[in-house]
Amino acid sequence: MDSVTRKAADFVARFDGAGAPARARHAARIGFVDCVGVMLAGAGEPAVRLAATIASPVPGSNEAPVAVDGQSYGAAEAAFVNGVAAHVLDFDDVALAGHPSTVLVPAILAEAHALSASGEAAIDAYLVGYELWAHLAELEPGHLHDRGFHPTAVMGTLACAAAAARLRRLGPEETAHALAIAASLAAGLVANFGSMTKSLHAGRTAQSGIQAARLASVGYTGSLDALEHRTGFLRAFSPSGAPDLDPAAFRIGEEWLVERFGVNIKRYPTCYATHRAIDAMIDLASEHDLASEAVETIHVHTGATQRLMLRNTRPRTGLEAKFSMEFAMASALLARRVGLAELTDGFVGRPDIQAMLERVDVTASEESAGTDMPMAPHDLVWVTLKDGTVHRHAPVEHARGSWQRQLEREELEAKFRDCAEIRLPPERAARLFATLWDIEAIGDLRDLTLN
Template identity: 75%
Template structure:
């Protein structure tokens, strides 16, 4: 009998990159290059060092994948460390109500290094993981964030198991077991947003995908109806309580959702729920040359789920500020920037920033966009000045850098240079970007030499 679990396993095992639209391959390529840059930028963050302390370095073998801290580990632990580094700044790309690249890329780099996978095989692994995540999400009418689950850590665990199974060329039965094992390793709570644990979600998810495949290869088994069973993955994590568990509704392989939804490249190292409003606030400040002292109120109208994620109304640290619409508006209004330099404890606690937080008023809409993100159809921002003047920005449906407003190669390279340059010497940054952007031409992932 056909089932969602078996259809998923067959798709992964029999995936044919030649049948994939060019748009999907482009999404994978820019997702990978952007994630590597952000991962390098996050390498020296305290959370990465703390997690590295629980991983076991491997010695005496070039087969052990390198992590951004300069040490080599077994593949699962390398994925753990690099996954935390990729997500700790919250500067990684967004899609499918989560962060596919921040879990898939660390897994691919680690397992691909061990297997000496090609760039084309890396893209295949990325796309099978993305497509599985996307098509499973299509079966659920609700949003995981509303239930308190972080999709990156829940859906991402299955995606990473799929990608790792593809890299290892697992047959269908072993792939199904790997997915079943991964389904029981999935976990992550929205309540931990704004803390170090959010980045642990990414590292642990990348690690779990590799571990699930290792277990399946060894003969470890799981339930081969784990996705659709009434006590299985889809129902257990369902915010609506009514996912579609009919195999006929699961249309993986019939349409590329990577081509439809792509990836949204972040221009600001904050929760993506703030990005449309940041674009609007910076536009207003630039267009009207707004002096911060002239601002009476900054009004933001956004989505209810966006507001749920932006839990910190009066942040006192850089981590907390990443999940604060009030901080996003304060930084945009005062400096007309929201970048890595602004996401520091010292900047967040500046008296002028703290004072501006008090001037931000946020209202919400229950209306949801029909796309892959748990957003309202648009964000609205308007500013009331002390003299009573009201300055309004037109509704913002898509942030700059989104799949609908894509960045040019030069703009992606500029962000990569800003991020990777934190760790790498200048002469290595440009060549690394070019190799990653043209990943299909790379014969062996080891050629990338990230460090």
């Protein structure tokens, strides 16, 4: 292949899932499981209800999947509603500096339903989307967040188009057009973190991926050098201004990046940039039985890009608090947890929480871990008491639940059921988890119901 665009399209169109390593397929499996759980938990949120008002139900159509809000929609609009639901709580898994499952899973489940595709085909679609995103990201030395772009909405649009093209069995030429179309649909700003619009990024991304593949399937065209052209996707979104556009550097199909990066399962419904520090703060609070009135200052040293994402130093709402290191530390100290019950307007507005925000000091380093995530090599947390005592936690390199510190199946099921049982009876939630855990055994994804 003589271009990035055509090389990407050839990989997607000719992908053979039988050659995927077990570890890669496991990453896809837990991506589906975790995403469906948080999707169900988010289904009743105001942002989802509002987004659904602009989606048109299609009752009575066997090709229209039922979304988590209980309505049947065409595939693209079902992906839109489910994508918003999957991301609205910010409890979905992370990797590749973004949230691959929160866009891939809604897009794949919706389009697979319309096509009567199998669970095995869904796993294959996830893997091609993930690998495309990961290998394109390898061509860029900078971080999209630093430029103000949300990677989930930018890289995710191409990933979803690749997944949908794979489900539709498009050939290399049609797939290249699908990727070119998707390149012009990609968008999403970090400035909207902490608002409803962040979850809109996920819904629109999943929807756009399906639309791009469907347009290409009926003959709609794009530029077949849309990724690598000097006015194309990679240059337009480049924070460094110097992406590597040499097709030889684009090693898709040569190495499984999903094996290396996997998916990181969130234990807290906040921006992942807070998770290492939350682990440390909960440890300190529990180990030393810290009382809030004894604390003078909570110190956090994190990465500069992490700090950029955590834009809300004095949050007043649950949405704002998801992007606040100050809130994360206050909740970890006062509640000894940071869960869905704490990410509410009422809890965030409590006088003791608001007072503790003033006692959190956050500093940042430009040092980078050099991985798929825009993080410092580790986070540091220490607490100074009013009597001068200092309690320090060891540097935290990987959060609990990360690909490097994976949760066991029982722990994944516990999170899934906590989320799903917000909407489903316990026995139904348990059956759904078991079904998703063995998703490759599903012969027709129309048999999978989320309600």
